[in-house]
Amino acid sequence: MLKKFLPKTLFLRYFLIILTPIIILQILLSVVFFDSLWIKTNKGLVNSLTDEINTVISFYNRKKSDVEFENVRSLISTNSSFQIILKKNSTLPKDNNYQKFSFYDRLINEQLKEKVKMQYWFNTRSDKDNVEIQVKVKNDILSFIVPKSRIRNSSGRIFILWITVPGIILLLISVLFLRNQIRPITNLALSAEKFGKGQYVAPNKPSGPIEIRKATIEFEKMKARILRHISQRTTMLSGISHDLKTPLTRLKLQIEILNKDRKLDGIKEDINEMEKMISEYLDYSNSESNTENTKFNLNKLLVEVVKKFNNDKINLKSEDNLQMVGKKHLLRRCFSNLIDNGTKYAENISITAYKNNRQLEILFDDDGPGIPESEHERVMRPFYKLDKSRNLKDGSVGLGLSIVQDIINSHGGKVMLENKKKGLRVKLQFPN
Numbered sequence: 561m562l563k564k565f566l567p568k569t570l571f572l573r574y575f576l577i578i579l580t581p582i583i584i585l586q587i588l589l590s591v592v593f594f595d596s597l598w599i600k601t602n603k604g605l606v607n608s609l610t611d612e613i614n615t616v617i618s619f620y621n622r623k624k625s626d627v628e629f630e631n632v633r634s635l636i637s638t639n640s641s642f643q644i645i646l647k648k649n650s651t652l653p654k655d656n657n658y659q660k661f662s663f664y665d666r667l668i669n670e671q672l673k674e675k676v677k678m679q680y681w682f683n684t685r686s687d688k689d690n691v692e693i694q695v696k697v698k699n700d701i702l703s704f705i706v707p708k709s710r711i712r713n714s715s716g717r718i719f720i721l722w723i724t725v726p727g728i729i730l731l732l733i734s735v736l737f738l739r740n741q742i743r744p745i746t747n748l749a750l751s752a753e754k755f756g757k758g759q760y761v762a763p764n765k766p767s768g769p770i771e772i773r774k775a776t777i778e779f780e781k782m783k784a785r786i787l788r789h790i791s792q793r794t795t796m797l798s799g800i801s802h803d804l805k806t807p808l809t810r811l812k813l814q815i816e817i818l819n820k821d822r823k824l825d826g827i828k829e830d831i832n833e834m835e836k837m838i839s840e841y842l843d844y845s846n847s848e849s850n851t852e853n854t855k856f857n858l859n860k861l862l863v864e865v866v867k868k869f870n871n872d873k874i875n876l877k878s879e880d881n882l883q884m885v886g887k888k889h890l891l892r893r894c895f896s897n898l899i900d901n902g903t904k905y906a907e908n909i910s911i912t913a914y915k916n917n918r919q920l921e922i923l924f925d926d927d928g929p930g931i932p933e934s935e936h937e938r939v940m941r942p943f944y945k946l947d948k949s950r951n952l953k954d955g956s957v958g959l960g961l962s963i964v965q966d967i968i969n970s971h972g973g974k975v976m977l978e979n980k981k982k983g984l985r986v987k988l989q990f991p992n
């Protein structure tokens with residue numbers, strides 16, 4: 561259940577691990593601060609004010625003359641932080657501005673109710689800086705104008721500032737560190753993914769914590785071992801293929817001599833096919849070894865390949881200035897193989913090349929029988945042909961698509977086969 565809501569990437573998970581305790585700590589500190597310090601201080605301030613109000617009221621009740629009270633009133637007004645106004649024969653205002661959800665209103669109301677046992681009225685909103693409290697004493701009204709700073713502890717805002725700003729700064733610092741710590745493992749994962757797809761991977765420099773360094777070093781060792789293995793196997797296969805050519809030629813010659821009554825035509829055909837397989841393989845392994853990336857115009861290359869086929873049933877649609885970085889001669893071979901398949905297994909071929917903001921795509925559409933979905937994976941294997949008897953005569957060996965896949969993979973791209981209503985679509989996708 562919880563797993564569903566957890567972030568998927570390592571970075572976000574680590575970030576959550578850092579963020580959660582910071583937030584919990586801040587909430588705890590805030591609760592403790594507001595409950596034990598801020599509320600209590602504010603209560604104390606309002607409490608002392610009501611005490612003073614009470615003193616004034618009791619003096620007013622006991623005064624001998626108005627002059628005497630006036631003297632005291634002006635004395636308090638000049639020496640104390642609040643003002644007293646006496647409104648003779650007056651009543652309390654009718655409107656009640658008391659707001660239940662305001663912390664201050666509630667606090668003042670509670671204290672006045674508890675301490676001043678008379679009718680009262682107060683307003684915290686009409687004046688920005690002062691609170692007005694009126695108390696009815698007999699027929700008169702005593703109005704107290706109290707500065708808000710007298711009863712309000714402003715440290716709450718400062719506290720919030722102090723607790724959130726460093727929190728945010730700490731988080732930003734940890735995000736910076738975190739990104740640096742996560743980068744090596746992200747790079748390693750990307751390299752492993754690319755290598756798994758048979759694409760070229762630049763060597764990774766070990767960095768980050770010791771465990772990740774170790775994993776990177778081991779990955780590089782494994783990569784080198786696999787590459788060495790592949791290269792040894794390719795060299796060995798090339799060697800064998802090359803050496804096989806001589807006895808095959810000898811066999812061919814001997815058959816020519818013995819094949820007077822054409823009884824050995826079958827064997828001759830088999831030998832021809834073997835020869836073709838070998839030369840196809842040698843051709844490919846030779847071209848693969850001397851490879852370097854260059855920037856070239858893809859449209860020009862496609863036009864060049866199409867031209868070689870000299871077939872007016874091949875239709876090419878491509879932007880004029882389509883730039884691509886890659887191994888030109890390998891890609892030429894790859895496009896050639898696909899067009900060759902189109903001409904062999906279908907009639908009309910349409911080639912479309914375009915670039916969108918994320919990738920470069922080349923589509924090879926034909927109107928042939930297509931390839932059943934279940935065979936899509938298998939036709940990519942070397943020497944695999946769908947209809948073995950059909951292909952025997954035209955000299956197909958079944959290497960075409962596997963070479964295409966190898967070449968596209970080495971460019972970091974993807975080959976996708978799709979069946980249309982009629983015909984096959986081979987989609988080549990390159991990261992842009």
Ligand SMILES: Nc1ncnc2c1ncn2[C@@H]1O[C@H](COP(=O)(O)OP(=O)(O)OP(=O)(O)O)[C@@H](O)[C@H]1O
Nearest residue numbers: 901905928930939945946947956957958959960961
């Ligand atoms: N455009 C296509 N339409 C229908 N079937 C196809 C098409 N392209 C390939 N195939 C099938 O996939 C098989 C494998 O193709 P691939 O190009 O690897 O080999 P091939 O064409 O038989 O031989 P090669 O290309 O080595 O001369 C083919 O034998 C063919 O049956």
Ligand SMILES: [Mg+2]
Nearest residue numbers: 897901960961
């Ligand atoms: Mg082919």
